[in-house]
Amino acid sequence: MPRLSDEKKAVLESMTREALYEAAVGILREEGLQGLTMDRLAASAGVAKGTVYNYFRDKKEIVFFLAERSMEDVIRQVQALDLEGRDPVELLEESLDLLLNHMVEKRKTLGALFRTLCEDVEMREMACESRNRRPGHEIREKMTEIFRKGVSTGRFRPGNPVMMNAVFHATLHGIIHEFILHADDDADPSEAVAAIKDLILHGFCPEEKKKP
Amino acid sequence: MPRLSDEKKAVLESMTREALYEAAVGILREEGLQGLTMDRLAASAGVAKGTVYNYFRDKKEIVFFLAERSMEDVIRQVQALDLEGRDPVELLEESLDLLLNHMVEKRKTLGALFRTLCEDVEMREMACESRNRRPGHEIREKMTEIFRKGVSTGRFRPGNPVMMNAVFHATLHGIIHEFILHADDDADPSEAVAAIKDLILHGFCPEEKKKP
């Protein structure tokens, strides 16, 4: 019967992990990154301080986990995009939609995470150590492909696809900070989203017909 | 007699302020935001810790001062732009040049400042309390005018000028974080700057002739 026991354990463990995730996200939303202390996190998740350290080596690992966890969905969605035989402009628009929706939904969490990731020197180095640890790198890679295709097929303006991709992400990054984060919680972000799409699509793709 | 004494005082005071500014910027550049403690600031400026508190109520005020001080130049430059009888597209490009140059020059300082300003909940509220306290608001206002003109004259794409302005600043903000901050100190940012200009100008202004 060890099978059952193991399963139970796994379930319990994942429950605690989940509780920690939820608690952390909640704190970020309400009090910002400064409120995310180990004490508060433990209390908010309903576990002892030491327990948190059974799940994460240190605070940095928690932020990493949060980052990865809160991007899981959108990473899957972007990765699921089939590039073959598709118009790069359409692909850019589709992925932009995915990303913007995701950002609107998780604005607070993402905002806090990006800031943490940028802020902490050690953490930035950790993230850059291996390309693969940088949260969201999968998205960047997929998008690079789209930019490459768009440029090579002439559907995008000429330019270095890698640089365009970087500018693209920088823009999204800025949007999170400046825009969504500062907006009132209840404000309808749809107008802003439209303006951003406009900038990006016109900015990268030459005139002609875009999705009306 | 009191007249002269007052002047002396003012001069001395402004010298200390200046020393504090220089010291703070130096620390930010070398050690990042985390290194900016009151102890280090005072020591680096060559004054006592208590003296810092004679000039600034608390740490937040210092960061505010830094923000304002390090944008003074570019604010003046942007404000000096004469909008009358000029082509909005040209104006957009000119101001973009001003802003990007400024950003490249002061990347480290600005990066640290923006992050602080975003991060701290209290500080954000303080900044929003009165429109006028938000550092750089003068630039935002001037740029809004440009966007308004561009849209109304048809030189820019149709849209809400206020929203476009916000997207514009968000993009610049993102650029600072993602781009300039992460780049190696010695990396030549000119290619990135070009890509950004491309995005912005094409993104906001309809095809036709742009500055070659």
Place this chain on the structure above:
Amino acid sequence: MPRLSDEKKAVLESMTREALYEAAVGILREEGLQGLTMDRLAASAGVAKGTVYNYFRDKKEIVFFLAERSMEDVIRQVQALDLEGRDPVELLEESLDLLLNHMVEKRKTLGALFRTLCEDVEMREMACESRNRRPGHEIREKMTEIFRKGVSTGRFRPGNPVMMNAVFHATLHGIIHEFILHADDDADPSEAVAAIKDLILHGFCPEEKKKP
């Protein structure tokens, strides 16, 4: 049937005890006393943390066990010395050889143990509670006999044998700390050993002929 089962149990239990001993000694050797945490001990011995507590009430008991276990050999050897009809000087030298050899071999372990035993107030009291719990007390008792004989036969200098014995052990104790412990791992301790023997033998036994 129960007989066999009991035996099995005993064997298993002693195996675990042995594993714990080996693991503890290994940790002491490599990382010093600070590395000896219950977590590391359990992991290193290949058992669960809780299991350790089935074998030892608490951490202090482990250190006690280590102390006793690592002196077992030398205790047996010293106890095996036949005092009857022997020259006390010879006996002193023989037992000194035994003890010094032992110390050189197990310097790291013994060093860590002695320090722990000295340090912890509770533990010291526990050790003194009953004479019999003090690790190595058998050696002390045997040596007292030798000193008694040596003094009463005039082969040793006059003095209180108990006090001489205490000084003798204190010296050995100091040697472990200062000498063997600090020496490089590869250093040849033979010169030091010779110097110690010299001090002890000349110090306790009046001139004449010693083992050349």
Place this chain on the structure above:
Amino acid sequence: MPRLSDEKKAVLESMTREALYEAAVGILREEGLQGLTMDRLAASAGVAKGTVYNYFRDKKEIVFFLAERSMEDVIRQVQALDLEGRDPVELLEESLDLLLNHMVEKRKTLGALFRTLCEDVEMREMACESRNRRPGHEIREKMTEIFRKGVSTGRFRPGNPVMMNAVFHATLHGIIHEFILHADDDADPSEAVAAIKDLILHGFCPEEKKKP
């Protein structure tokens, strides 16, 4: 009038230092090294925790300070010994008297300190980094001179003076631990002291006439 002010400050500072020293010694005496936490030290000295860190960078520095401070007297005394034209045996006895008296007086403090110094890996390295930082090194150096003289003049037994010196100090070290520390607080240590002197003097100096 800055002169007076500076003096006052110096006095105040040295008073706090003194208070910290006294408090630390008191804690060591009563609760052993484990009781010496920053919290307790601060409370016991009547200052805030942060204040302790204004005087010592970290805990290790405190222990170092204690070590140096509690050996100051005896270091001065030993250094004051005039080696010229004196009998090495007499010198050995005199310095031994100084050291033993000192040890009897400060047994608890010294015991705790030696143990700390031995125990902490980092600290041991710190002490050994430069010969000069090892507390008490002045004594060791002076004594080496005595041993050198004693051996070269034939007043001591033949042998490597450096090694003899090391054995000498190891013995004293062991004495502190085993002997004085374990003895009841009220016990008269004079008999023990006599036994130690006997061991050392006979151990290092060949028969003949010693101080009666």
Place this chain on the structure above:
DNA sequence: GATGAATGAGGTTTCATTCAT
């Protein structure tokens, strides 16, 4: 009996701010 996740008291250190001189 074995397991190892949970516990939480306790440790060290940092740093913005105050205030007597």
Place this chain on the structure above:
DNA sequence: GATGAATGAAACCTCATTCAT
């Protein structure tokens, strides 16, 4: 107005021990 020692809240992290499975 300048000074900087004192403050103490608050942060992160460790680890011996317990206990439900």
